Amino acid sequence: xxxxxxxxxxLARKAEIVAKLQxxxxxxxxxxxxxxxxxxxxxxxxxxxxxxxxxxLPATTEExxxxxxxxxxxxxxxxxxxxxxxxxxxxxxxxxxxxxxxSRMNQVLExxxxxxxxxxxxxxxxxxxxxxxxxxxxxxxxxxxxxxxCAIAGTIAMNSGGAHCLKYGVTTNNLMGVTLVTTEGEIVxxxxxxxxxxxxxxxxxxxxxxxxxxxxxEATLRILAAPEGARPVLMGFDTAETAGACVADIIKSxxxxxxxxxxxxxxxxxxEKHASAGYPLDVEALLIVEVEGSDAExxxxxxxxxxxxxxxxxxxxxxxxxxxxSKAIWLGRKSAFGAMGQLGDYIxxxxxxxxxxxxxxxxxxxxxxxxxxxxVGNVFHAGDGNLHPLIIHDANKPGDLEKAEALxxxxxxxxxxxxxxxxxxxxxxxxxxxxxxxxxxxxxxxxQMDVKDVFDPxxxxxxxxxxxxxxxxxxxx
Amino acid sequence: xxxLAPKSEAELAEMVADAAGRGAPLEVTGGRTRxxxxxxxxxxxxxxxxxxxxxxxYEPGALTxxxxxxxxxxxxxxxxxxEGQMLPFEPMDHRAILRSEGEPTIGGMVACAVSGPRxxxxxxxRDSMIGVRLVDGEGTVIKNGGRVMxxxxxxxxxxxxxxxxxxxxxxxxxxxxxxxxxxxxxxxKATGLDDAKxxxxxxxxxxxxxxxxxxxxIGAGASDAVTxxxxxxxxxxxxxxxxxxxxxxxxxxxAHEGTDSARAWEAIKNVTPLADREGAVWRVSVKPSDGxxxxxxxxxxxxxxxxxxxxGGGLVWLATPEEGDLGAVExxxxxxxxxxHATLIRASAVSRAAVxxxxxxxxxxxxxxxxxxxxxxxxGILNPGRMRA
Numbered sequence: 001x002x003x004x005x006x007x008x009x010x011l012a013r014k015a016e017i018v019a020k021l022q023x024x025x026x027x028x029x030x031x032x033x034x035x036x037x038x039x040x041x042x043x044x045x046x047x048x049x050x051x052x053x054x055x056x057l058p059a060t061t062e063e064x065x066x067x068x069x070x071x072x073x074x075x076x077x078x079x080x081x082x083x084x085x086x087x088x089x090x091x092x093x094x095x096x097x098x099x100x101x102x103s104r105m106n107q108v109l110e111x112x113x114x115x116x117x118x119x120x121x122x123x124x125x126x127x128x129x130x131x132x133x134x135x136x137x138x139x140x141x142x143x144x145x146x147x148x149x150c151a152i153a154g155t156i157a158m159n160s161g162g163a164h165c166l167k168y169g170v171t172t173n174n175l176m177g178v179t180l181v182t183t184e185g186e187i188v189x190x191x192x193x194x195x196x197x198x199x200x201x202x203x204x205x206x207x208x209x210x211x212x213x214x215x216x217x218e219a220t221l222r223i224l225a226a227p228e229g230a231r232p233v234l235m236g237f238d239t240a241e242t243a244g245a246c247v248a249d250i251i252k253s254x255x256x257x258x259x260x261x262x263x264x265x266x267x268x269x270x271x272e273k274h275a276s277a278g279y280p281l282d283v284e285a286l287l288i289v290e291v292e293g294s295d296a297e298x299x300x301x302x303x304x305x306x307x308x309x310x311x312x313x314x315x316x317x318x319x320x321x322x323x324x325x326s327k328a329i330w331l332g333r334k335s336a337f338g339a340m341g342q343l344g345d346y347i348x349x350x351x352x353x354x355x356x357x358x359x360x361x362x363x364x365x366x367x368x369x370x371x372x373x374x375x376v377g378n379v380f381h382a383g384d385g386n387l388h389p390l391i392i393h394d395a396n397k398p399g400d401l402e403k404a405e406a407l408x409x410x411x412x413x414x415x416x417x418x419x420x421x422x423x424x425x426x427x428x429x430x431x432x433x434x435x436x437x438x439x440x441x442x443x444x445x446x447x448q449m450d451v452k453d454v455f456d457p458x459x460x461x462x463x464x465x466x467x468x469x470x471x472x473x474x475x476x477x
Numbered sequence: 478x479x480x481l482a483p484k485s486e487a488e489l490a491e492m493v494a495d496a497a498g499r500g501a502p503l504e505v506t507g508g509r510t511r512x513x514x515x516x517x518x519x520x521x522x523x524x525x526x527x528x529x530x531x532x533x534x535y536e537p538g539a540l541t542x543x544x545x546x547x548x549x550x551x552x553x554x555x556x557x558x559x560e561g562q563m564l565p566f567e568p569m570d571h572r573a574i575l576r577s578e579g580e581p582t583i584g585g586m587v588a589c590a591v592s593g594p595r596x597x598x599x600x601x602x603r604d605s606m607i608g609v610r611l612v613d614g615e616g617t618v619i620k621n622g623g624r625v626m627x628x629x630x631x632x633x634x635x636x637x638x639x640x641x642x643x644x645x646x647x648x649x650x651x652x653x654x655x656x657x658x659x660x661x662x663x664x665x666k667a668t669g670l671d672d673a674k675x676x677x678x679x680x681x682x683x684x685x686x687x688x689x690x691x692x693x694x695i696g697a698g699a700s701d702a703v704t705x706x707x708x709x710x711x712x713x714x715x716x717x718x719x720x721x722x723x724x725x726x727x728x729x730x731x732a733h734e735g736t737d738s739a740r741a742w743e744a745i746k747n748v749t750p751l752a753d754r755e756g757a758v759w760r761v762s763v764k765p766s767d768g769x770x771x772x773x774x775x776x777x778x779x780x781x782x783x784x785x786x787x788x789g790g791g792l793v794w795l796a797t798p799e800e801g802d803l804g805a806v807e808x809x810x811x812x813x814x815x816x817x818h819a820t821l822i823r824a825s826a827v828s829r830a831a832v833x834x835x836x837x838x839x840x841x842x843x844x845x846x847x848x849x850x851x852x853x854x855x856x857g858i859l860n861p862g863r864m865r866a
Contacts, residue, residue, distance in 0.1 A: 193764040198818035204636025248538035254657040297714040352625040355539035384626040424627035454848035
């Protein structure tokens with residue numbers, strides 16, 4: 001992975017810069033010793049590593065502002081970091097950068113049930129938001145697989161989704177306001193507990209901007225009343241194509257399930273070993289379809305959905321019969337990535353394709369997998385066409401990682417070529433940076449970089465992400 | 478004034494490039510039904526997107542629709558209805574409140590970020606948008622997003638375009654995520670509730686698991702106050718949930734079905750209770766529980782005519798006498814204190830030029846907005862003055 005050459009002058013002035021940061025945050029708030037910096041040399045995209053110059057852990061929005069001011073003065077790049085769970089290298093440092101971690105800002109600031117919003121500091125984990133409100137029967141809808149660990153800051157930066165966003169939308173649809181610290185160190189409020197912020201939709205622009213436009217320290221999030229109940233049904237099919245066709249027909253039937261998840265044979269077997277969810281082992285493709293409501297409402301929806309499925313001759317069609325069984329079914333799905341890790345090292349991709357192209361894309365995936373001689377597991381959010389091909393390889397075998405990356409790039413180009421996109425919910429980071437020119441023409445990227453110029457004229461925030469280095473060269477100075 | 482009526486995106490791009498070259502301001506329009514929103518524009522020519530019309534792609538099985546900017550909203554809604562689907566955000570038709578004529582277009586709807594009662598459940602117009610094509614102020618064609626529901630590839634310029642009133646680019650094509658039309662709907666109504674009680678009841682319903690898709694209150698005025706709560710979905714489920722809600726809220730709530738229910742929401746969507754009233758019309762967004770307090774505080778200072786609360790109380794429509802500053806200062810002092818914003822929706826061109834139509838922005842946001850405008854429309858030719866003087 002090509003990264004910009006670190007600024008030698010900045011590296012030489014490390015002691016001076018650290019001292020300045022310590023003046024703001026005290027000795028506890030700054031990590032600068034080599035061994036301790038190791039913990040921050042990568043995120044969940046572990047193939048790329050580079051220890052930063054220093055790590056700062058501010059405890060307040062004002063401290064974040066002071067740090068940003070200091071870094072702007074010193075012309076030191078700042079890499080924002082939530083919990084470091086990005087699969088796209090969204091918080092991969094450069095050697096001359098300061099990582100700004102929000103982990104110390106992890107408090108719930110306000111819970112407002114009558115208005116159905118919470119105000120939180122963004123170092124809080126995604127799942128902790130739901131934990132804070134479920135006592136009153138509410139939940140926070142976005143549910144990325146990493147929800148136990150990932151920080152709200154990161155989910156805003158990457159506009160994260162999850163299995164249940166088919167019904168409830170992704171982060172941007174559930175984010176109502178932010179406190180943003182600009183590169184100049186100004187603190188601004190955008191949106192809040194009311195709907196639709198005034199003026200240009202800057203909230204929509206900031207969500208998903210991968211930490212390149214400012215640092216979000218607080219967020220107002222929409223919470224929802226939890227449904228009375230939920231029930232998944234398992235549908236097994238003998239081919240991927242049939243499963244794909246069934247997904248389109250379910251959606252056309254007029255019932256929108258909360259989730260439609262897809263697993264192929266590799267993933268079914270690996271996950272079953274892990275979760276003992278009772279997944280059928282003789283099928284090529286499995287759908288987990290979940291609906292919500294009272295028992296009677298669930299029955300009503302499932303009657304329609306099962307009738308659609310029957311037309312595709314499923315090998316298995318089984319409703320969950322208990323809370324424990326439902327839990328196991330979801331545990332299997334949510335731990336699918338981990339379970340696949342038993343088969344070897346893997347790269348997890350994240351492209352989206354139009355639902356109607358699923359059968360074709362799955363067929364081409366198999367062809368490419370054979371061509372490269374690498375096993376590819378498919379587990380994904382089928383309802384919205386968000387694919388997560390897992391490319392199994394052996395990182396210790398010379399050349400295997402490069403081969404897997406080449407296959408990954410081919411698969412993502414395939415997503416774009418059928419009318420989809422490079423990333424559905426993980427973000428571009430460094431991982432897909434160089435593929436951006438495949439999806440976007442020069443003018444499209446220019447427009448996005450123009451936005452970056454407005455918010456961060458010196459291009460200090462989260463360097464070398466999102467835009468190909470050659471494309472952004474002239475602006476980075 | 479000259480009207481430019483391009484038939485294609487390429488032709489439109491040439492016209493904009495030409496105008497940019499001459500520094501000639503353009504008034505960007507679709508069906509002209511929302512021309513009264515925002516400040517009056519001083520332009521050399523009108524640029525109409527009406528000729529760039531038609532549905533580019535519709536895949537009901539993928540809930541995906543891509544449509545050219547000049548397409549009438551009604552054409553889109555009919556096409557969707559034929560497949561049992563709909564635009565989730567229930568866009569308002571501004572013709573009644575603005576007393577305008579013409580045919581609302583998709584481009585105008587997006588440029589003004591128009592949503593309706595279902596916004597509180599299904600999200601705003603911008604939440605259903607998945608892709609845009611636009612021509613910037615120099616005549617360059619730009620695309621962002623695409624035709625898939627989940628897409629985080631690069632910055633989200635799609636949302637930036639929603640509600641930018643044609644000041645950042647001329648929209649030529651927009652992609653939407655659509656939803657199935659509900660099989661059935663029931664509206665629960667109660668009459669005679671005061672504003673605070675109504676908002677309390679709506680909060681209780683919205684905080685229940687019964688999936689409310691509309692919650693509005695028409696304040697007492699010429700007639701009694703009416704509070705209404707909507708449930709939509711599969712037939713049996715709707716019946717079940719409406720019964721559960723009556724159990725929760727009390728026996729003075731009555732259930733209304735079919736066209737009766739639909740008509741009640743058409744009125745809220747288009748704010749018809751205010752359409753025939755005299756005076757200026759304001760649209761205020763606050764935290765739902767603050768709605769009644771805002772009105773009570775305002776009434777101590779200025780004349781406030783009929784009030785309609787939508788979105789559980791958080792969207793407040795009100796009329797003020799068209800004199801002086803139309804109540805702008807008082808409104809903005811009160812909304813700022815609560816956290817929220819006020820937009821002037823209907824007033825004479827003279828008033829709209831004199832009073833800030835949109836809330837003034839704090840300095841850092843003002844700088845960002847001006848910066849964006851300078852990047853996307855460096856010559857300042859697209860709808861100059863429409864949002865800010």
